[in-house]
Amino acid sequence: MRALLSRPGLGLALLLALSPLAQADPIAWRECRLPRTPSAAQCATLQLPAAEGGQTTLPIHIARLPALARHPKPDPVFLLAGGPGQAASDLGPVASVLERLRNERDIVLIDQRGTGRSRTLRCGQPAQKEDPLRAALKGVDDLAAVDECLRGLSGDPRLHTTADYLRDLEAVRERLGYAQINLWGGSYGTRVAQDYLGRHPERVRSLVLDGVAAPGLNLLTDLPVHAETALRRLYADCDRDAACRAAFPDGWRTFQTLSDQLGRAPVEVKVAHPASGEMVEGRLTRSVFHGVLRSLLYLPERAALIPQLVESTRRGDYAPLLAAGLSVQQGMDEDSLNPALFLAVACAEDWRPGLDGQAVHERAPLFGELFDxxxxxxxxxxxxxxxxxxxxxxxxxxxxxxxxxxLDPVTPPAQAEAVARLLPRSRHVVASGFGHIITPYRCVPRLVSDFIQRADPAALSQRCIDQLAATRRPPFYLSRLEARR
Known part of the structure; x- marks a missing residue:
């Protein structure tokens, strides 16, 4: 089988012939490639109702990595992306680490309407796409960037809620002929998975929630608080580490002072572009400074740079901070994370007139600007x-x-604990030294695969669970090139 699959074009044709759905499935599949996915997939576009009971349709892109077995299990694995705004077709790395599941099950990825190849909602964009570093250093306030997105908005945000996504998921399941499905959801995808379970419990065989958003999580009021709590904890861990404390004494106060200074007066900077070497001039604002740090917190190995980056910035060396921000930004452009879809969902489900911004600023005096x-x-x-x-x-x-x-700065473990209390057949596993989304790391891929195969929380590997509990934060970088060992 592996030899056949290695021959271009032949592997997919063979899998199509072997699939039990190939004969009955009316969908016109075509061979396609997904980002960072080594094997070919089947892709199709379905025209689904834009609104419940309506005649107007929207194009919804689906991809399927077909099972390798001659007689696959009847319940596939649906991967639900995060954001909101990320496309499921970008979850190739997750699908790849769960390759063992493909031995017996299809893996299905549905681009939520408004994302990826189901792009039915777009921000208004400037006439020419600008380099992200140059754009950031224009010093334009984030509020102006929001207004630019809303001007010339393409598509109707009112048709891009989680409820619309749930209706699309169920329509795809029906069209593909699956009686039951297994759901893996990451971040916002965990909210979608919980809602799907609430609406269609008889259709769900098992559920994996990674980076769990509890039903009460509010994207506007909770995200700033969770991010600032994670940053405070990082500096507290630095203070408990003798080498980090010696390299960055009073690090939290240094960060606060620098943040206040940038809030009062952005700094004019001139740096070499990390990619081209060309000199770039502009203004470093408090908003850009905070945005870089928040993005680094998602991955502990990147977060380990933060004390050193803050210290370099305090000394007037801005290149390391901006290079770190650019490396994150290049992997999070609108093609992979649609800000218009994020706003459509967040504003429909988490915002209401009179939401208490003052309380957010009291709990997150530094990152409360995100709420604004x-x-x-x-x-x-x-x-x-x-x-x-x-x-x-x-x-x-x-x-x-x-x-x-x-160390998750978005959906900390307390979120999953709140959900676990509602579900008697659940098991909560914490990787102490990991950040947001842990499925791709260490022994977690096997843990997830075994769980979906057996659908039994009690049968999980205790050895893997103990290993994950024993993980710790990566060592801090004491200089640009050196981490404490």
Missing amino acids: HLDHACRRMPHGRPSAVRELKRGSQVPVLLLSGG
């Missing part, structure tokens, strides 16, 4: 109605595996 930007957008953006579920029904007997990174 989102509140500003939601006051101006038309948005639909929220999903009708948003509360899990207690006592569901569907087996659930919940995964958390102990």
Whole structure:
């Protein structure tokens, strides 16, 4: 089989012939490639109703990595992306580490309407796409960037809620002929998976939630607080580490002072572009400074750079900070994370007039600006109605595996614990030294694969669970090139 699959074009044709759905499936599949996915996939576009009961349709892109077995299991694995705004077709790395599941099951990826190849909602964009570093150093306030997105918005945000996504998921399941499915959801995808379980419990065989967003999580009010809490914890860990404390004494106060200075007066900078070497001039604002640090917190190995980057910035050396920010930004352009879709969902489901911004600023005095930007957008953006579920029904007997990174700055473990209390057949596994989304790391791929195969939380590898619990934060970088060993 492996020899056949290695021959271009032949492997996919063979899998199509062997698939039990190939004979009955009316969908016109075509061979395609997904980003960072080594094997070919099957792709198709379905025209699904834009609104429930309506005649207008929207194009929804689906991809399927067909099972390798001659007689696959009847319940595939659906991968639900995060954001909101990420496309499922970009989850190639997750699909790849779960390759063992493909021995017996199809893996299905549906680009949520508004994302990826289902791009039915777009921000208004400037006439010419600009280099992200040059754009950031223009010193334009994030509120102006929000207004630029909303001007010339393409598509109707009111048709891009989680409820619309759930309806599309169910329509695809029906068209593909699956009686039951297994769901893996990451970050916002965990919210979608919980809502799907609430609406269609009989259709779910098992559920994996990675980076769990509890039903009560509010994207506007909670994200700034969780991010600032994670940054404070990072500096507390630095203070407990003798080498880090010696290299960056009073690091948290240094960060606060620098943040306040940039808030009062952005700094004029001139740096060499990390990619081209050309000199770039502009203004470093507090918003750009905070944005880089928040993005680094998602991965602990990147977060280990933060004390050194803050210290370099304090000394007037801005290149390391901006290079770190550019490396993150290049992997998060609109093609992979659609800001218009994020706003459509957040404004429909988490915003309401009179939301208490003062309370957010009291809990997150530094990162509370994130709430201001989102509140500003939601006051101006038309948005639909929220999903009708948003509360899990207690006592569901569907087996659930919940995964958390102990250093997650977005969905910390307490979120998963709140969900686990509602689900008697659930198991919560925490990787203490990991960040947001842990499925690709260490022994987690095998843990997830075994769980989906057996659909039994009690049968998980205790050795893997113990290894994950024993992980610790990566060593801090004491200089640009050296980490403490």
